[in-house]
Amino acid sequence: MPSFDISSEIDWQALDDTVNLAAKELANRYDFKMVKTELTLDKKAKTLTLWCADSAKLDAVRDVFHGRAVKRGISLLAFDSGKVEAAFGGSVRQVMTVMAGVSKEKGKEIIAALKDSKLKVQAQIQDEKVRVSGKNRDDLQDAIAFLRGQIDSLKVPMQFGNFRE
Numbered sequence: 001m002p003s004f005d006i007s008s009e010i011d012w013q014a015l016d017d018t019v020n021l022a023a024k025e026l027a028n029r030y031d032f033k034m035v036k037t038e039l040t041l042d043k044k045a046k047t048l049t050l051w052c053a054d055s056a057k058l059d060a061v062r063d064v065f066h067g068r069a070v071k072r073g074i075s076l077l078a079f080d081s082g083k084v085e086a087a088f089g090g091s092v093r094q095v096m097t098v099m100a101g102v103s104k105e106k107g108k109e110i111i112a113a114l115k116d117s118k119l120k121v122q123a124q125i126q127d128e129k130v131r132v133s134g135k136n137r138d139d140l141q142d143a144i145a146f147l148r149g150q151i152d153s154l155k156v157p158m159q160f161g162n163f164r165e
Helices: 012-028 055-071 104-116 137-149
Strands: 003-007 037-042 047-052 079-086 092-098 121-126 129-134 159-164
Touching (some): 012 037, 047 055, 055 092, 104 121, 104 129, 129 137
Antiparallel strands (some): 003 159, 047 092, 079 092, 121 129
């Protein structure tokens, strides 16, 4: 029975490069010359912290980071932005969660979308992936095409791999 896996992986080296390039760009920008800015990536906690001494500049920091991430091929759906919170000395901080892997809730949404589509495939959650199986290859290709069209509504960056006959 043919099957494939839906995963939501992130290239941590590309993300690290993106953080470093965004920090370098911010250090060289004229409007950030006297403003202390910091971007910190914590791979174990899967978080990215944006910190800026000037609260008005935090949106610009986020925009620079998002621009660099898109150029590196990292989907912006992989980041769950938290609230902007006050830090010490009038500065502000925003913690963004990096979503690596398909969570149980998102996996259930993907399975529900596949069931609603009336395609002849079965899906099941396996750890941080969703395995989709069907009777023939054409059904699986239809499922992939359907899910690619649903990326905006599901809000999950998806990669399709491990295709087996």
